[in-house]
Every structure is written in C-alpha cells, then in structure tokens.
Amino acid sequence: MIKSMTGYGLGTKGNQKVKYTVEIKSLNSKFLELNLRLPKAFSDKELTLRSECSRLIERGKVNITVNVEYVDQSAAAATINAELLKNYYRQLEAIAVELGTAKGNLFELALNMPEVVSHYEEEADEEEAALLMGAFQEAVGQLDLFRKxxxxxxxxxxxxxxxxxxxxxxxxxxxxxxxxxxxxxxxxxxxxxxxxxxxxxxxxxxxxxxxxxxxxxxxxxxxxxxxxxxxxxxxxxxxxxxxxxxxxxxxxxxxxxxxxxxxxxxxxxxxxxxxxxxxxxxxxxxxxxxx
Structure with missing residues (x-):
C-alpha cells in the first residue's frame, strides 16, 4: 500500500486541569525534515518525540505544534515577586531623588527588572506527559489515515x-x-x-x-x-x-x-x-x- 507524504493530523487529550492539542502537517521531502514546537515543560520529551516521528512518519517535511490550554486559567498566569518589585522601586526612587529626575515611570521600570515577573514553567508530571503522548499518537493516526x-x-x-x-x-x-x-x-x-x-x-x-x-x-x-x-x-x-x-x-x-x-x-x-x-x-x- 502506497501512502502520500502530504497529510494532516490533529489529536487532543486532556483532564480536569489541562488540555493538550497536537497538530501535524506534512509535505513531500526526500528525507524527514522535522520542525517540532514543544512547551518548555516538555523539553525533555523532545528526543522521544523525534524518535517516534522517525519511526512512524518516516519521510516528509513535517511541522508539529503542541498547544497547551489550561482549564483553570490561573494555573497559567504569571506571578509577581512583590517583595523584589518593592525593593527595585525603592532603589530606583532613591536614585531619582539623588539625581533630581522625574519619578513618572519608576513602577514600569521596576516591573521589568529581572525575576520580578515569572511565568508558569513548572515541569509536567507523568500524567501530563501521558496526555501529550496520547494526543501525539492520535494525531499521527489521523495523519496516517490521511496519507493512506x-x-x-x-x-x-x-x-x-x-x-x-x-x-x-x-x-x-x-x-x-x-x-x-x-x-x-x-x-x-x-x-x-x-x-x-x-x-x-x-x-x-x-x-x-x-x-x-x-x-x-x-x-x-x-x-x-x-x-x-x-x-x-x-x-x-x-x-x-x-x-x-x-x-x-x-x-x-x-x-x-x-x-x-x-x-x-x-x-x-x-x-x-x-x-x-x-x-x-x-x-x-x-x-x-x-x-
């Protein structure tokens, strides 16, 4: 049975906390050209996914995108280190007084200082990793049907x-x-x-x-x-x-x-x-x- 190298697959898996969507697009190529976009929390799964792609997809110019959607949006929200922000602001205010300059944008400057705002980059647990792999397998399955x-x-x-x-x-x-x-x-x-x-x-x-x-x-x-x-x-x-x-x-x-x-x-x-x-x-x- 011959298959086309052109194909499309979409897989979705989720639980009460998060939903993972894997989208695969494939075009023709002499070799496997893989462009894989993963959330930072799954960077340790990249080699595994590349190995699976080589085994299951074989050839083609393949783009794989993984999207994360949190059921509880507060789980994905950025957090502000209030104490660090206050410390930066006081230091900037003191320097402004000493130099005799305006204080209008000190809060914005303090907010952009290093480590004041941190985004959710917690490492995914095994349950979330299983969800991701399940969505990936589903997307590959749809891609294979499309190719057939x-x-x-x-x-x-x-x-x-x-x-x-x-x-x-x-x-x-x-x-x-x-x-x-x-x-x-x-x-x-x-x-x-x-x-x-x-x-x-x-x-x-x-x-x-x-x-x-x-x-x-x-x-x-x-x-x-x-x-x-x-x-x-x-x-x-x-x-x-x-x-x-x-x-x-x-x-x-x-x-x-x-x-x-x-x-x-x-x-x-x-x-x-x-x-x-x-x-x-x-x-x-x-x-x-x-x-």
Whole structure:
C-alpha cells in the first residue's frame, strides 16, 4: 500500500486541569525534515518525540505544534515577586531623588527588572506527559489515515499511467511489423542509386545488412520495458510504502523508452515513444509525493 507524504493530523487529550492539542502537517521531502514546537515543560520529551516521528512518519517535511490550554486559567498566569518589585522601586526612587529626575515611570521600570515577573514553567508530571503522548499518537493516526487516502488516489493514477505505457508498447509492436522490410528496401535502393545494382556484392551486402539491422533490433528493450512496467504495477500493490523503490523502477523504464526511441529509426514508433515519455514524466511527478 502506497501512502502520500502530504497529510494532516490533529489529536487532543486532556483532564480536569489541562488540555493538550497536537497538530501535524506534512509535505513531500526526500528525507524527514522535522520542525517540532514543544512547551518548555516538555523539553525533555523532545528526543522521544523525534524518535517516534522517525519511526512512524518516516519521510516528509513535517511541522508539529503542541498547544497547551489550561482549564483553570490561573494555573497559567504569571506571578509577581512583590517583595523584589518593592525593593527595585525603592532603589530606583532613591536614585531619582539623588539625581533630581522625574519619578513618572519608576513602577514600569521596576516591573521589568529581572525575576520580578515569572511565568508558569513548572515541569509536567507523568500524567501530563501521558496526555501529550496520547494526543501525539492520535494525531499521527489521523495523519496516517490521511496519507493512506491520498495514497490510494496516487495508486490509481500511477497504475493507469503504467498500464497506458504497456498499451503504447503494444502499439509499437503493431507498428514495427513493416519496419525491418522498409529499412532493408531503403538501403537497397540507396545502394542501387549510388553504386549501381550490378556493382553490389550481394553476399557482402547481406552480411552488412544483417549486422546493421541487428543494431536496430528493439526486442530486448521491449521485453525489459514490459518487465519493468509489470514490476512497477506489482510494487504498487505491495503491503509496504515504497516510494523510493517505485522511483528506481521508473528510472529503468525511462532508460528502456529512451533506447527504444533512439534505435527505432521509424517515425511511427518514435511518435509512440514520445507519448510514452509524456506518461512517464507524469508518473515521476506523482512519485515525488509518494512515501
């Protein structure tokens, strides 16, 4: 089963005190590019979450945001160290009197002094850590479902395009029936016109003709291309997500199609090859988003 690298997941877990919401957004990338935003209280969980992302998400440009919402808003409120604030204010007031300056903004200055205002940064307990991991697992689960749904759409499109390449290969086999006789006749006419029929050593001519036509033979390319297309279709139905494998197979398909076109020496076949290349380019574009 193939999966898309594009996805979205949202997970929420909470208790009477706090609620954690984990949001995951994923786009395509060759590797796992993880941007993780955690509350400071969970900084010790970052390595664990990164390890889980590597195992569960595998690849993609992934943004994970964790939001904390307190049921009791006073629990998240900042606290003011009143004694320290008074001490700062008295010192500033004394300096202002000594220097003879205005006292208008002394309170604001004292309030902004170090350690006067402290925000809630208490370390989370095990219960809260379990809530966070539960929300994360739920978000990953939704992300995976999203990726599977998108992957099914990609699978259908990739399957139809590889089947179309196989159908076009059948057209090549139909068109090429008169290819070798036409090449043989064209060369014979050229020899007759340039050196004269009576001056041609027919034994030597047939030997050279066989050697030349053998170079133009596309039987191996057709067999390999059909094999690669069938293998591609087989890999699409595999149980694991294998975007890289499909990418390698598509490269081999491209090589055989290119060789087919260069060796064809036939306008009809080359036109079919152009259509094959168009389908293959669309396949490669879609594979950029396959996990």
């Amino acid at each position: 749904d998108e992957g099914e759409v990609l699978r259908q499109d990739l399957s139809s395009r590889s089947a179309e390449i196989l159908r076009l290969l059948g057209e090549v086999e139909t068109v090429e029936t008169d290819r070798i006789p036409l090449i043989r006749e064209r060369i014979r006419q050229y020899m007759d016109e340039t050196v004269g029929k009576e001056n041609v050593d027919m034994n030597r001519f047939e030997q050279e003709l066989v050697f030349y036509i053998d170079k133009l033979d596309i039987t191996e390319e057709k067999v390999r291309l059909r094999s690669h297309c069938n293998y591609f279709l087989q890999a699409l139905e595999a149980a694991d997500a294998n975007g890289k494998k499909l990418g390698f197979i598509s490269q081999e398909m491209g090589r055989e199609i290119n060789t087919l076109g260069s060796k064809a020496n036939h306008a009809g076949i080359q036109q079919v090859v152009v259509r094959m290349k168009e389908e293959l380019e669309k396949v490669k574009e879609q594979l950029l988003n396959v996990l």
